Amino acid sequence: MVFCKWVSLIFFLQLFGTIPTLSNCSLTNKELADIPVNFLNHAKTPELVDWMVGIRRKIHENPELGYEEFETSRLIRDELDKMGIPYKYPVAVTGIIGHIGTGKPPFVAIRADMDALAMQESVEWEHKSKIPGKMHACGHDAHVAMLLGAAKILQEYRDNLQGTVLLLFQPAEEGGGGAQKMIEAGALENVDVIFGLHVATDVPIGSVASRPGPTMAGSGFFEAVISGKGGHAAIPQHTIDPILAASNVIVSLQHLVSREADPLDSQVVTVAKFQGGGAFNVIPDAVTIGGTFRAFSKESFMQLKQRIEEVITAQAAVQRCSASVDFLSDKKPFFPATVNSEELHEYYLKVAGDMLGVQNLKVMPPLMGSEDFAFFSEVIPAYYFFLGMKNETRGPLASGHSPYFTINEDALPYGAALHASLATRYLIEFQSKSQLAAEGKVHDEL
Known part of the structure; x- marks a missing residue:
């Protein structure tokens, strides 16, 4: 019996235990x-x-x-x-x-x-x-x-x-x-x-x-704490402003795709988290930013990871701040x-x-x-x-x-x-x- 016939009759055949096997059947x-x-x-x-x-x-x-x-x-x-x-x-x-x-x-x-x-x-x-x-x-x-x-x-x-x-x-x-x-x-x-x-x-x-x-795409996440010196917003010369530093970091991160990636090699870097300060007239001691990065090849992904850390720490230093970067791999593992x-x-x-x-x-x-x-x-x-x-x-x-x-x-x-x-x-x-x-x-x- 050919496959198309016994599939359509499956329920009847099951009743009698006579369903044929395919082991020697060329379909x-x-x-x-x-x-x-x-x-x-x-x-x-x-x-x-x-x-x-x-x-x-x-x-x-x-x-x-x-x-x-x-x-x-x-x-x-x-x-x-x-x-x-x-x-x-x-x-x-x-x-x-x-x-x-x-x-x-x-x-x-x-x-x-x-x-x-x-x-x-x-x-x-x-x-x-x-x-x-x-x-x-x-x-x-x-x-x-x-x-x-x-x-x-x-x-x-x-x-x-x-x-x-x-x-x-x-x-x-x-x-x-x-x-x-x-x-x-x-x-x-x-x-x-x-x-x-x-x-x-x-x-x-x-x-x-x-x-x-x-x-x-493969994906990963990052979170960075950019630390400076807080103080009154009316006397910024007495502070080291982490908000300004974080802002420069975010702009520079966008250049990783627009100026460092092959236009035919799709990549994404997005900063979707920005936390810092709680008053209109106080510069905070630190700012936290975070986001995601994505690419279609392992090589591009690892290059992005390396450059994200380099850009964050270097740009923070330009503004006299320090920065620590966490890729959260223990909580959010990298996806290939x-x-x-x-x-x-x-x-x-x-x-x-x-x-x-x-x-x-x-x-x-x-x-x-x-x-x-x-x-x-x-x-x-x-x-x-x-x-x-x-x-x-x-x-x-x-x-x-x-x-x-x-x-x-x-x-x-x-x-x-x-x-x-x-x-x-x-x-x-x-x-x-x-x-x-x-x-x-x-x-x-x-």
Whole structure:
């Protein structure tokens, strides 16, 4: 029986335990193309949609910050238990790694982040955040619901998976470097590739957007204390003015991009914090400034870091001040650039195109925003894409990290089906290559 036939009859065949395996089955292009179409049809069934919506809303009502996602993690584990999916917990404090399939190579991972943001929700609706000062304002609640939806689909087809799908539920994406800690805990051991997605408010529903190569910038943060000598504003000659020094520092930092960076090598230095003084007629002893810097290559990023420190200390000295610079790497680890595998880009285009139609595959420009999925892309071939939520008939959606951010829940089936399709077809199409490279290996996490 060919794949396209048994997928459409899956529920009947499961009743009798007669689902054929793919181990010796050579699938045609048509049969491969049917996989994402049938998975999307499955994901759009009212039962699965309602279930994903319910999961998403429960998580939205109870947002948790990075490394504090204990209740979110408990909810995920409860659902995995109900599905009969084994998992490892805890990983990186609150993270979970589930696995579906043979437990043998090849291994493909699909990932969702779990954490919320420290902000008050301003959207009034039935499932508004119940936790003051915390909100899912970036869609991670939807990401978890879609990965669980993919798990439901994959678990129903588990006997046909020729390899293993790992489900990575990751903590602390919002600045905490949760991906890095999962890697340190062995999450990618023997894994061939990993896929991730993010909801997008400016991409139409039923469409996806991505690009090969550098996709999102590497990022870091800095904070500097510029110290002088305070005094009365009417007699500035008796002071050493740190506000004047900080002002010159900020202007000079802008020259790092405008005069030192290659115009074709996108970089950003932004000072977004300036604290000093509390009276109109008093020059303070010290001023604190802080900001972020971003670049698409490690070389450019490290050059920016070096020059930021040099400029701050030197310009402060010109104004007779001293300066100390802290890059906050212990609290806000540096994120590398997110780089999409060229080979996986072609694969993604095939799978997403078969599901959504090539007209719904959008090319996105590189973004100066950062994403800790980048830590995964530094270790193994990785692919990250954006899932559309925009529906013109419903009006515009607020951008991420806004207190007015909302989710178009019509996007959930698309995300679940794409996760499941990318994983399943990878195991089929890349099985031989992966097995030759890793014959006989068993993932340590299983």
